[in-house]
Amino acid sequence: MLLHLQKSDMKFCSECAHPVSLKIPPDDSHLRFVCDRCHTIHYQNPKVVVGSIPVWDQEGKIKILLCRRAIEPRYGYWTLPAGFMENGETTSQAAMRETREESGANIELHELFSLLNVPHVDQVHLFYRATLLDLNYLAGTESLEVALFSESEIPWDEIAFLTSYHTLKFFFSEATSPETVTPSRLYCHDILRPLNLKNL
Amino acid sequence: MLLHLQKSDMKFCSECAHPVSLKIPPDDSHLRFVCDRCHTIHYQNPKVVVGSIPVWDQEGKIKILLCRRAIEPRYGYWTLPAGFMENGETTSQAAMRETREESGANIELHELFSLLNVPHVDQVHLFYRATLLDLNYLAGTESLEVALFSESEIPWDEIAFLTSYHTLKFFFSEATSPETVTPSRLYCHDILRPLNLKNL
Numbered sequence: 001m002l003l004h005l006q007k008s009d010m011k012f013c014s015e016c017a018h019p020v021s022l023k024i025p026p027d028d029s030h031l032r033f034v035c036d037r038c039h040t041i042h043y044q045n046p047k048v049v050v051g052s053i054p055v056w057d058q059e060g061k062i063k064i065l066l067c068r069r070a071i072e073p074r075y076g077y078w079t080l081p082a083g084f085m086e087n088g089e090t091t092s093q094a095a096m097r098e099t100r101e102e103s104g105a106n107i108e109l110h111e112l113f114s115l116l117n118v119p120h121v122d123q124v125h126l127f128y129r130a131t132l133l134d135l136n137y138l139a140g141t142e143s144l145e146v147a148l149f150s151e152s153e154i155p156w157d158e159i160a161f162l163t164s165y166h167t168l169k170f171f172f173s174e175a176t177s178p179e180t181v182t183p184s185r186l187y188c189h190d191i192l193r194p195l196n197l198k199n200l
Numbered sequence: 201m202l203l204h205l206q207k208s209d210m211k212f213c214s215e216c217a218h219p220v221s222l223k224i225p226p227d228d229s230h231l232r233f234v235c236d237r238c239h240t241i242h243y244q245n246p247k248v249v250v251g252s253i254p255v256w257d258q259e260g261k262i263k264i265l266l267c268r269r270a271i272e273p274r275y276g277y278w279t280l281p282a283g284f285m286e287n288g289e290t291t292s293q294a295a296m297r298e299t300r301e302e303s304g305a306n307i308e309l310h311e312l313f314s315l316l317n318v319p320h321v322d323q324v325h326l327f328y329r330a331t332l333l334d335l336n337y338l339a340g341t342e343s344l345e346v347a348l349f350s351e352s353e354i355p356w357d358e359i360a361f362l363t364s365y366h367t368l369k370f371f372f373s374e375a376t377s378p379e380t381v382t383p384s385r386l387y388c389h390d391i392l393r394p395l396n397l398k399n400l
Contacts, residue, residue, distance in 0.1 A: 011216075012214050014220075027341055042214075043284070044287055045247045045286065046285050048245065048246055048324060085324075086245065088322065089246075090317035092390075115312065117290035117292075120288075122287040186311070
């Protein structure tokens with residue numbers, strides 16, 4: 001999960017290189033960066049982070065694939081495979097791509113399981129339920145290691161982000177065996193207050 | 201629904217005003233605008249459009265509030281109230297704000313009803329089910345008029361965007377009376393091919 005906080009301020013117009021000012025344009029209600037020369041309005045909007053919950057059926061017991069982060073923020077902490085959605089792709093394509101990039105896992109993607117708002121970092125996180133198809137996973141460049149965990153084995157104190165933490169908690173609140181993993185609803189949750197950890 | 205297609209190209213670095221180049225940064229797989237002087241990578245990501253399905257119970261019959269667009273694209277066509285999510289807000293806050301701005305409607309927001317990917321314009325659309333609380337709605341600056349429609353009254357050939365169209369079709373596939381509007385699932389749909397209409 002490459003969660004580089006992108007700087008939300010801008011100094012120069014990307015259209016004409018003139019300095020920009022922060023102002024509320026006519027018929028608008030929000031402060032925007034506006035070019036003082038060519039008058040381009042530079043809108044900034046939340047980003048979508050998409051990932052998966054890769055489920056492995058180990059003799060009737062649920063195991064989940066987690067990645068240990070090889071990058072900041074939260075280097076060394078564990079997360080569900082996820083990352084920023086790219087232009088030109090769908091949310092499910094993004095979930096497949098990020099899972100493959102970070103964990104090398106071959107998955108079958110199922111329904112959208114959770115939607116979590118993180119307004120203090122201008123992000124919306126989406127996690128899809130998935131079936132891990134084999135054990136040929138391999139840590140990508142953004143992961144130190146990739147491993148399977150049962151509910152009791154998950155390092156709950158070492159989860160990188162509250163979005164992964166809540167998604168895992170929601171998942172195990174319903175799924176007790178591989179036969180009960182089909183959820184009856186979409187889990188939505190707003191993370192309205194940062195803890196004392198940057199960008200959690 | 202303010203769907204100004206934002207230009208996805210950039211000419212100058214917003215950090216240092218130097219010209220940018222399109223290249224794949226190290227450890228990346230996508231083309232990015234990269235500053236040739238300060239080396240800032242300017243990521244561009246999909247935008248989230250959020251709206252609502254305002255339901256009015258007219259003597260046991262469902263009516264939906266639609267807005268007729270006063271702006272391009274799709275001037276004069278009808279849409280569910282929706283617009284771009286802003287930094288610092290949650291998806292449900294965005295749905296409330298956009299509904300109020302475009303229709304003046306007082307609504308109670310319920311669960312997320314639909315998620316629609318529109319990858320050819322780099323957008324994800326989300327619609328929440330809502331109850332219209334009174335008839336004190338009023339067209340905002342982006343709407344020519346606002347009106348209530350039963351399923352048979354909806355101007356199906358004059359709906360501005362496929363995301364509104366599909367969401368309305370999904371909604372009426374389940375909801376036949378105000379008592380049956382609680383859906384059993386989230387509707388997901390990918391709009392993979394533009395019609396011969398720009399930005400539909």
